[in-house]
Amino acid sequence: MASAFGGQRSIQLSYGCLICLYPETAGRCNRLLRGNAPVIARRLASGGLRTYQEQMTAKCVEQKLAILADAAKYDASCASSGTSRRDSTKGGIGSTEGSGICHAYAPDGRCISLLKILLTNFCIYDCAYCVNRVSSNVERARFSVDEVVTLTLEFYRRNYIEGLFLSSGIIRSPDHTMEEMVRIARTLRHDHGFKGYIHLKTIPDAAPELIEEAGHLADRVSINVELPTDAAVTRFAPEKKPAQIRRAMAGVRMKQEEARDRSHTGKRPGRFAPAGQSTQMIVGADGSNDATILTNATRLYSGYKLKRVYYSAFSPIPDATAALPLIRPPLAREHRLYQADWLLRFYGFQLDEITGAAEGGNLDLDIDPKLAWAIQHRGLFPLDVNTAPRDLLLRVPGFGTRTVKRILAARRNRMLRYDDLTRIGALMKKAKAFVTCRGWTPGGLTDSADLRARFAPPPEQLSLF
Amino acid sequence: MQTVPLPEIGTWEAWREAARGLAMAGVPPEAVLWRWGEADGDLFAGETRPLPEAKGPAPTVPKAFLSTARLAIWHRDPERFARAYGLLWRLQREKGLMADRADGDVARIEAMARNVSRDAHKMKAFVRFRDIGAPDAKRRSFAAWFEPGFHALEPTAPFFVRRFSDMDWRIVTPDKTAIFEDGILRFAPGQPKPPLPEDAAEGLWTTYFRNIFNPARVKINAMTSEMPRKYWKNMPETRAIPQMLAEAETRVRQMAEAAPTLPPAFAAPAAQQLAAHASRWEMPDAGLEAAIRACTRCPLHEMATQAVPGEGPEDARLMIVGEQPGDQEDLAGRPFVGPAGQVLDRAMAEAGLARDETYLTNAVKHFRFKPMNKRRLHQAPERDHIEHCRWWLDLEEKRHDPGLIVAMGATALQALTGNGKGLLKRRGGLEESRLGHPLLVTVHPAYLLRLPDPVQKAEATAQFQADLASAKAFLDAV
Numbered sequence: 001m002a003s004a005f006g007g008q009r010s011i012q013l014s015y016g017c018l019i020c021l022y023p024e025t026a027g028r029c030n031r032l033l034r035g036n037a038p039v040i041a042r043r044l045a046s047g048g049l050r051t052y053q054e055q056m057t058a059k060c061v062e063q064k065l066a067i068l069a070d071a072a073k074y075d076a077s078c079a080s081s082g083t084s085r086r087d088s089t090k091g092g093i094g095s096t097e098g099s100g101i102c103h104a105y106a107p108d109g110r111c112i113s114l115l116k117i118l119l120t121n122f123c124i125y126d127c128a129y130c131v132n133r134v135s136s137n138v139e140r141a142r143f144s145v146d147e148v149v150t151l152t153l154e155f156y157r158r159n160y161i162e163g164l165f166l167s168s169g170i171i172r173s174p175d176h177t178m179e180e181m182v183r184i185a186r187t188l189r190h191d192h193g194f195k196g197y198i199h200l201k202t203i204p205d206a207a208p209e210l211i212e213e214a215g216h217l218a219d220r221v222s223i224n225v226e227l228p229t230d231a232a233v234t235r236f237a238p239e240k241k242p243a244q245i246r247r248a249m250a251g252v253r254m255k256q257e258e259a260r261d262r263s264h265t266g267k268r269p270g271r272f273a274p275a276g277q278s279t280q281m282i283v284g285a286d287g288s289n290d291a292t293i294l295t296n297a298t299r300l301y302s303g304y305k306l307k308r309v310y311y312s313a314f315s316p317i318p319d320a321t322a323a324l325p326l327i328r329p330p331l332a333r334e335h336r337l338y339q340a341d342w343l344l345r346f347y348g349f350q351l352d353e354i355t356g357a358a359e360g361g362n363l364d365l366d367i368d369p370k371l372a373w374a375i376q377h378r379g380l381f382p383l384d385v386n387t388a389p390r391d392l393l394l395r396v397p398g399f400g401t402r403t404v405k406r407i408l409a410a411r412r413n414r415m416l417r418y419d420d421l422t423r424i425g426a427l428m429k430k431a432k433a434f435v436t437c438r439g440w441t442p443g444g445l446t447d448s449a450d451l452r453a454r455f456a457p458p459p460e461q462l463s464l465f
Numbered sequence: 466m467q468t469v470p471l472p473e474i475g476t477w478e479a480w481r482e483a484a485r486g487l488a489m490a491g492v493p494p495e496a497v498l499w500r501w502g503e504a505d506g507d508l509f510a511g512e513t514r515p516l517p518e519a520k521g522p523a524p525t526v527p528k529a530f531l532s533t534a535r536l537a538i539w540h541r542d543p544e545r546f547a548r549a550y551g552l553l554w555r556l557q558r559e560k561g562l563m564a565d566r567a568d569g570d571v572a573r574i575e576a577m578a579r580n581v582s583r584d585a586h587k588m589k590a591f592v593r594f595r596d597i598g599a600p601d602a603k604r605r606s607f608a609a610w611f612e613p614g615f616h617a618l619e620p621t622a623p624f625f626v627r628r629f630s631d632m633d634w635r636i637v638t639p640d641k642t643a644i645f646e647d648g649i650l651r652f653a654p655g656q657p658k659p660p661l662p663e664d665a666a667e668g669l670w671t672t673y674f675r676n677i678f679n680p681a682r683v684k685i686n687a688m689t690s691e692m693p694r695k696y697w698k699n700m701p702e703t704r705a706i707p708q709m710l711a712e713a714e715t716r717v718r719q720m721a722e723a724a725p726t727l728p729p730a731f732a733a734p735a736a737q738q739l740a741a742h743a744s745r746w747e748m749p750d751a752g753l754e755a756a757i758r759a760c761t762r763c764p765l766h767e768m769a770t771q772a773v774p775g776e777g778p779e780d781a782r783l784m785i786v787g788e789q790p791g792d793q794e795d796l797a798g799r800p801f802v803g804p805a806g807q808v809l810d811r812a813m814a815e816a817g818l819a820r821d822e823t824y825l826t827n828a829v830k831h832f833r834f835k836p837m838n839k840r841r842l843h844q845a846p847e848r849d850h851i852e853h854c855r856w857w858l859d860l861e862e863k864r865h866d867p868g869l870i871v872a873m874g875a876t877a878l879q880a881l882t883g884n885g886k887g888l889l890k891r892r893g894g895l896e897e898s899r900l901g902h903p904l905l906v907t908v909h910p911a912y913l914l915r916l917p918d919p920v921q922k923a924e925a926t927a928q929f930q931a932d933l934a935s936a937k938a939f940l941d942a943v
Binding site: 115329 | 592595600605607624628631632668672676679684688702703706710714726739758791798823834920
């Protein structure tokens with residue numbers, strides 16, 4: 001080290017920034033991450049940054065972080081839950097313990113659990129809805145592998161994050177980009193013994209072996225279907241092939257199933273994305289209604305065993321294209337879709353029951369889909385909480401899966417009263433019109449004509465000005 | 466009155482030990498006064514006496530009580546120890562009480578445990594370490610100041626041990642300090658806020674926080690319900706929030722008002738880069754297979770992953786036709802790779818028919834199913850689907866001009882002969898396809914998998930075997 005940069009500088013460097021290792025950048029970066037001498041020496045010896053620095057006009061890591069976090073925020077997922085349990089007591093750093101942790105919340109109400117960044121926002125695709133499309137004039141930047149690894153570890157050590165959610169614009173080719181992303185995950189896992197959470201956004205066109213390696217390194221892999229119909233994808237994302245997206249998802253499911261099966265020797269082939277795969281659909285960019293969106297979601301859940309489908313209300317982006325005007329869909333629509341999604345997955349609702357209650361194929365924005373269904377099927381209510389079977393209790397507005405579980409456990413001991421239900425955690429404001437229990441009957445409430453109006457927000461008076 | 470003092474460090478173990486002794490001695494909850502630390506003394510409390518002699522057996526409690534009480538005793542409610550002991554006392558007499566969340570005592574303990582658990586969770590989330598290590602130290606070293614709502618530090622510290630075991634760290638709170646050095650965790654009394662050195666990473670983190678925020682969707686309540694303001698003072702990023710909110714509206718307006726721009730200069734060469742890349746998934750874009758893969762003749766393609774064309778050598782003398790791809794075939798894009806395919810493989814091997822010398826295909830090329838939660842339930846194709854797909858089957862049949870076709874199941878029979886009725890009567894018989902090829906009728910291997918009765922199943926499997934054997938004999942004779 002001393003021979004390369006001179007004694008004076010090497011001392012300065014050993015106290016210097018872990019990211020801008022080189023003297024020519026060390027001066028420019030004002031956010032120094034303190035690194036110790038052995039680490040710096042090892043990084044310098046590996047020499048990976050030199051070529052990178054020559055290739056790019058150097059931006060300070062803080063500028064890059066600003067650009068590449070900004071570019072990543074349109075991906076809704078930030079889950080860090082549901083993966084295998086690991087910890088660092090036998091070496092390495094990090095742990096995952098089943099439930100995810102949200103380390104901060106941004107004023108947009110979204111949880112910040114992972115360092116969600118793009119490797120680069122250069123992209124050769126031209127997807128109309130995307131801020132990073134090739135025809136956009138947003139400022140571009142590119143992280144090196146080492147920068148992402150160091151940022152992840154330094155943030156992790158300070159307890160800012162659960163891990164890394166890495167996505168990328170496509171540079172040079174899908175394979176090249178995927179290779180770089182896999183290299184970051186590999187460095188974190190193998191060189192640094194990183195046991196935290198890694199989510200890799202997978203490029204559907206990348207070679208199958210790369211997707212496979214991504215699955216072995218990451219906790220979750222995801223491939224975005226982007227839009228609810230094939231026609232919309234073809235129209236707004238001309239380089240993306242809906243059939244290829246599905247084939248890649250099918251590939252991930254097959255790998256996951258292989259990883260679960262033991263071979264004849266009883267050995268497992270090694271974990272594959274233990275937190276499953278997920279996808280994201282943009283809502284409101286094309287004309288699809290909620291019924292179409294939910295039908296597609298059902299197809300994805302049943303076909304590829306997705307853990308989650310994220311619905312992301314189309315959001316205004318800087319430098320939008322003329323092909324897709326910035327009309328902001330109501331955020332409530334996104335919320336209603338999530339509620340419907342939950343009903344389908346955890347409450348035993350069938351798709352046609354939900355879309356049947358949706359006028360014109362769109363969910364009621366004023367009341368939640370379960371309430372909308374219950375109001376349309378008042379004949380079934382009120383239910384007796386003390387005798388009704390589980391599948392019917394799950395249909396009561398205001399009862400969640402946990403409430404129902406507790407009701408079933410508690411009523412083994414005795415008959416439940418109204419106050420008991422409140423203590424158990426039921427939302428009685430909603431539920432009271434639909435249930436009877438000891439000392440409570442809704443009387444005419446269930447069949448009252450204004451039942452919907454009781455829950456819907458009051459109509460807004462239009463402004464005169 | 467029995468007074469039981471509990472230490473501030475190791476409270477849970479001490480409480481557990483004492484509660485066990487008291488229950489064995491038969492001391493009722495109303496006769497116990499719990500004292501925690503030095504702070505809360507009761508003037509009317511009796512002298513601290515050793516526990517009375519044990520009279521009864523050790524108390525037994527359900528697991529749920531232990532996990533709940535273990536958290537609840539870190540609440541700030543001075544009655545927490547008494548309430549936990551009261552519940553333990555009742556549990557000796559009322560079995561199954563713990564499952565009854567509607568019971569007042571259970572609900573109270575549960576509520577305390579929930580409060581502490583939430584506080585512990587927020588501690589795991591909102592502790593912010595600062596680097597305090599010397600630059601040349603072997604082990605990295607970090608420290609944090611945190612103000613929990615309850616006494617959550619002690620039950621939460623093991624989490625930080627599991628997560629950060631390769632570095633030294635300490636978490637200082639007003640009540641207690643957790644210190645982890647060289648792999649050993651210990652607790653010390655609380656301290657006032659220590660002066661921690663500045664950490665430049667906080668600036669980077671705030672930069673991240675500012676930029677991951679989407680100004681087009683401001684939801685302040687959603688933020689504050691999960692990140693209450695009381696935690697903000699020890700979280701560096703929250704200092705940026707007022708400015709982020711103040712600028713949000715302007716930023717969104719600017720996005721809407723900005724005129725579309727011309728593509729940058731690198732857009733054109735980028736398109737060339739993309740064109741030059743050949744994806745490994747790419748399949749030939751000409752020929753019959755490619756045409757089948759692109760098929761949208763009927764609505765089935767809307768739900769399936771992909772069309773599954775036939776597979777086998779051009780000069781195959783035997784063509785086997787099934788119904789439609791199943792779940793596994795739809796994923797893999799290859800025919801007969803699922804459970805039914807394995808039955809067929811075994812039967813073919815038995816009959817001496819080589820799979821790689823046979824053309825295997827389906828009457829319908831897309832998987833028809835009904836989504837059922839996380840599964841896809843197979844649905845037989847309708848006449849309409851068969852008719853649409855016959856176009857492809859006929860092309861395959863013409864191309865291969867096989868010496869013999871084996872039609873497995875009613876759908877294949879329908880497609881190949883125009884009549885799929887009376888399968889079980891026609892099975893084993895030799896017929897002729899509409900295009901004039903000899904055709905042997907048999908059942909679909911999936912039918913064998915679905916037969917519930919083992920005797921029937923064995924019989925049907927033997928018949929299926931025999932059909933394939935006669936196909937082999939037919940081909941050998943020609």
